[in-house]
Amino acid sequence: MRERISEALREAYRRAVASGNLPDGELPSFTVEYPPDESFGDYASNIALVLASSLRMRPRDVAQRILEGMPEEPLIERVEIAGPGFINFFIKDSLWFEELRKACLMGRSYGRCENNGKRVLVEFVSANPTGPLHIGHGRIAAFGDALSRLLEWAGWEVEREYYINDVGTQMEVLGRSVLARYRELLGLEAEFPEDGYRGDYITDVAKEILKRYGRRLLELPEGEAVGIVSKEARDIILNWIREELSLFRVRFDRFFSEASLYENGKVDRVLEELESRGLLYRDEGAIWFSSSSFGDEKDRVVVRASGAKTYFASDIAYHLDKLSRGYDLLVNIWGADHHGYVKRLEAAIQALGHPKERLKVILVQLVNLLRHGKRVSMSTRAGEFAALRDVIGEVGVDASRFFLLLRRAESPLDFDLEVAKVKGEENPVYYVQYAHARISSIFKKAKERGVGLPDPEQVDLSPLTLPEERSLAKAVGTFPELVQDASSNFEPHPISTYLISLARSFHSYYNKHRVLGQKRELTEARLLLAWAIKEVIRNGLEILGVEAPEEM
Template sequence: MQIRIAHLIHAAIARGIEEGALPKGTLVPIEEIGVMVPRQKEHGDFSSNIAFILARRARRPPLEIGPILAGLIREIGDPTVASVTFLPPGFLNFSLARGAWFAFLEDLHRQGAAYGTNDLGKGERVNIEFVSVNPTGPVHVGHGRNAAVGDALARVLSACGYAVTREYYINDAGNQMNLLARSVHARYLELLGRSVAFPEDGYHGAYIREIARALLERDGTKWVDRPQAEWLPVFRTFAREVCLREIKSTMQAFRVSFDVWTSEQSLHDRGAITACIDRLQAAGKIYEKDGALWFRSSDYGDEKDRVVRRANGELTYLAADIAYHEDKFQRGFDTLIDVWGADHHGYIPRMKAAVAALGHDPDAFVVLLIQLVHLKRGEELVPMSKRAGELITLQDVIDEVGVDAARYFFLTKHTDTTLDFDLELAKRKDRENPVYYVQYVHARICQIIRKAYCEATGVTEREAAAIPLAEVIDRVIPPYDAVELERLTLPEEIDVIKALQKFPTVVAGAGRRREPHRITNFLQEMASAFHFYYTAGTRDATKRVLCPDPALQKARLFLVAAVRIVLANAFTLLGISAPERM
């Protein structure tokens, strides 16, 4: 309904310009027309501040613009709008015709799993690169937030009509891989009773010893007295594969899948990095100084120029990153979204500069920065390291609280906000636990529908529990033309409908602003509206969904079934399950 009203306002502005009532240049994009639910119910069902926006463009006061817009909207007319009024200092208030809410419910049921989707992206190709943990160890809990956000964003953008590719960049080149190999080699020798000095800044986790043990089981003592030039590539490759296999296993457990896995080493091997650097140098965008090659990033807004090849001939990480992003553009993507840790914020300007130097729109490169996660048990912070060298892993959190709770908690806050993850709260089975609170609504509705099925068919609740939910719904939930929705007169019922209609606007906003946490915020509001409605029925039998009046019960079942559809759709966007029982 909010989107429909935004279109109505847009049409009114266009007509006002055509008729000369509004000056040229005041037509704003539909997505910039805000339509919200007013805090005070006496102000109608919806409100817009569009008069303030147009006043700045028209250089006329909102008190003058507002009445003109209200008149134009009335002139156009819309059967769903009963009245539109202007309220000083600059708000348009809309009251809907009562039948509009019921027509909306019909449309929601008709769309089903597609309700909430839109064509905002119009097929634009988007690449989202996220997680990209170095294959030098397990995925820690901080990476879990990155994974949840990246995957949920991909789901939201897909729902908004974008063609989304999920990508994982394997940082398997550089000194950290050699350090991993030397760390495993030291543990390998220790397992054979050799006394060795462990590498400075080596990897100390217990997983290093397990990798060494696995290699020892495979190769025996083959590498004991061999020179480093022989054993280093073997240990490096073996350790990389073990770590990468563990990362993939954790991602699968977390319900995160990637369409593409790109190896940094493969860019080196096929000469992509050197070719990209040569191209930029030929264009005068890279110059030589003191034996090193420097990228003129300051010409594109960076604070200073950056080294891409050191004087010793070694390529920098920036060189690889420039080539990698060019590789993605060459694959035909319109927009690149990288999900990074907040500590990488200083890296954004140089990458924006690289994108521009390569001839692309720097706005086509977007970075989402993810703030830190603090694990807690109640009020106490949980040390992120269990013992020396071992961080608490994402798998540890999954094992303790479950995938649904972990994903949901990671998605409850804006990415620019530090997240407190309370492990004890995530395990509670009451309304204080936000994921339990919203999932319980879905389970409760499923039980209401099954109970209605039992009443209609005479089967026992145990027998009904074995029947697929879709079959139960087909039997119990009537078609729109068989429902007297005008029987829905309770204020609590109208509030539930109003909450339901927000979902498409929320999804569009989450996609446009790249903020998947908006879905969890919506779910809390939706669950609250339903719980208020359900609780009214526990206090007053006439307000129960399953009531003695057959026609009223049909209407209420139609309503709660709509709630179930919206909850399931929202859960899909977050990557969490829609339980039928809890």
């Protein structure tokens, strides 16, 4: 509907210009939005206000002249000019009520957009395979997964990818840490590496390796043993991570190994590519990429004086690989502590001849895990961390995901275990799920009384006359627009806010008015209303990856 209004306004503007009512010129971008108060109608546009400033006319006059050019629109009840020059649109009640039929008929696809023909790759989590996931990864996982679902709803073809940093000093450190525990398990003296990973899970890994190899590793030279152990440890930990993700209902299409980029020569190749473009130089024994000529603050090392390539070097190769796979957009979701990295990567992408808009980096702020308001630490190396597995074991997948998706990505999040566990009022997940369960309970009760669900195409909706019924129907009817808005902002959290507010309106309605036991026509109409709300709640929860229970 919103789209129709803005199209009508554009048409009205063209007509006003054609008839000489308004001077010719460029139509600046304007909005059609939901006004803050119902008395201002269903939609409001600022078109006259933005035009007024460029035309140097009085806004209300501009509004008047645009209205004179407005094409007939049968779904609009009336239009008025208000305040400083807003044009307010009052939509016919029947439009919103008709939308209820649509929601019931379309069910799981209500709110879904047509395929937009575009492919996007969402890369997220990509946690180092050096330890289990913690709650911060959980937030990124929940966010990336929900965003992927949201983009699918908005018509994108989405692939989800996890990049494994399985190269470099950290793998070496991991190997040495596990090897030390392995020796301890065999009752030998072991010097634990100073910068090693100290978590108990390292011992679990060592036990697993002991099971696979027995004492054999003791006979190998140190370097060789570390090599084997770090590879095995990588696989073991990666398997944990996969389990944790699937437990958390987070799905990936592909796990992409950094090491593979070295094995197939892609890192060398991308360096040659940069070299041939004259973007590399040597200084103090290292090789530098002149990223500063593409907007980065300084140049960056790609090959260290030792001859080892940096993480950045393989990351360039990785992104070139992704770009060459032909996506329209690459989305990278990173923890906010990587923000210093964005510019250099954009520089690399541009250096390789791609527009930097092809890449969208979303930074997710970290999570403060609390218990009774007191902070729980999560340093992997200190070995004291808030494992995602423990959190979802304690508060459940639904509550965890919902909580993590309650805030904007760039806003830090407090996650209090005790609050998330509560099954009452202060926990919005159950509030929303309860509305869903309540509706299915009404349906069950209706069935017991011999009342079936009405045929959405046949049922008469004219008994719906209450203002609450209109608002509810409108909330249902704007869900598709919400999906579009949220997806074009790459933010799933408005979905959670919306669901809470829809649930609130429904609970309030439920307490005030009865669905069953009314005159047949009224009961049927209200059943359809409840049905449509149920579909929308389920679809919204589906985007967030939260279940919609029939009973609780």
